[in-house]
Structure formats: structure tokens, C-alpha cells
Amino acid sequence: MRFIPHVTVATVVEDQGRFLLVEEIAGGRAVFNQPAGHLEADESLIEAALRETLEETGWHVELTGVTGIYLYTAPSNGITYQRVCFAAKPLRHDPELELDDGIIGPRWMSRDxxxxxxxxxxxxxxxxxxxxxxxxxxxxxxxxxxx
Structure with missing residues (x-):
């Protein structure tokens, strides 16, 4: 069997103790995630993080650093993901932007x-x-x- 990890990006966006999350439908249920998604062909990791954050939340952000690189095998499907997670600060929101399919909307939540x-x-x-x-x-x- 050939092992092919999936490269993904995610963005932790914090503003005054609250974090920008995406409420989305996955596996038939509403879940929370960071703005995140797959790296596309001919795209840098930084470009992917900015694009995914905008497409899933309508927020333009400025990346400020790399929070971590994670290797995760999803128990639901056995697929291994390599997630590069960025830290970012919010710049401006475009509420008129059409969000990706399956996205319910952006949510700001505290860690608790x-x-x-x-x-x-x-x-x-x-x-x-x-x-x-x-x-x-x-x-x-x-x-x-x-x-």
C-alpha cells in the first residue's frame, strides 16, 4: 500500500482572547475547526493559509508566525494529514464574500x-x-x- 500524507494548512486567528473558528458540516454534523484546508498545486503554504482563511471566513488576516507542524491520522478514515498551523491577526472582514460549500459561517470563541x-x-x-x-x-x- 502506498502512503501519501495530505498537506493541509490551518490558521489560529486571535483577537482579544477570542479565536476565529469555522463552523462547518463534516461527516453530516456541524463541527468547529480553524480556517483550514488542503495545499493546492503551485501554491505556497503561506498563500494557502491566507486563501483558506478568506474562503472559509471572509476574513483577511496577516500571518505572524508558525504555531506548529502536526502529523495526524484521522480515526474516521485512516488518512494521515500533515498540518502546518499559522498564527495570524485579523485585518478586515468581507461579509459579502461567498464562503466555501459546507461552511455554516465564522464564529469567534474563547478557548474555554x-x-x-x-x-x-x-x-x-x-x-x-x-x-x-x-x-x-x-x-x-x-x-x-x-x-
Whole structure:
């Protein structure tokens, strides 16, 4: 069997103690995730993070660092994902932007609100990325090399 990990990006966006999350339909239920998605052909990781955040939330953000790189195998389908998680600050919201299919909408939540509802997480990486961000885990964007 050939092993092919899926490269994804995610963005932890914090504003005054609240985090920008995406409420979306996955597996037939409404769940919370960071703005996140798959890397596309001919796209840098940074470009992917900015694009996914905008497409899923309508928010333009400025990336400020790398929170972590995670390897996760989803128990639901056995697929392994390599997630590169960025930290970002919000710049402006475009409420008229049409969001990706399956997206219910952006939600701002505190860490405690998110932690209180684990059955609504897309995966355990949702809280882990927030906790790593809050612990000060932030590496320079220069960590990401293109080419």
C-alpha cells in the first residue's frame, strides 16, 4: 500500500482572547475547526493559509508566525494529514464574500468555550493548536521555505 500524507494548512486567528473558528458540516454534523484546508498545486503554504482563511471566513488576516507542524491520522478514515498551523491577526472582514460549500459561517470563541464542547471539534488538533498558540509556541514565518 502506498502512503501519501495530505498537506493541509490551518490558521489560529486571535483577537482579544477570542479565536476565529469555522463552523462547518463534516461527516453530516456541524463541527468547529480553524480556517483550514488542503495545499493546492503551485501554491505556497503561506498563500494557502491566507486563501483558506478568506474562503472559509471572509476574513483577511496577516500571518505572524508558525504555531506548529502536526502529523495526524484521522480515526474516521485512516488518512494521515500533515498540518502546518499559522498564527495570524485579523485585518478586515468581507461579509459579502461567498464562503466555501459546507461552511455554516465564522464564529469567534474563547478557548474555554471551545474546550467545553469537544464533541463539536473537527479533530483534537483544533484545541491543541489554540493551546500551543496560547503557550507561546510561535516560530518565525522564515521557517517556511519556498522552492
Amino acid at each position: 468555550e471551545l474546550a467545553a464542547d469537544p464533541q463539536r471539534w473537527r479533530s483534537e488538533l483544533v484545541l491543541r493548536c489554540v493551546d500551543d498558540y496560547l503557550a507561546g509556541e510561535c516560530f518565525p514565518l522564515a521557517l517556511i521555505r519556498q522552492g
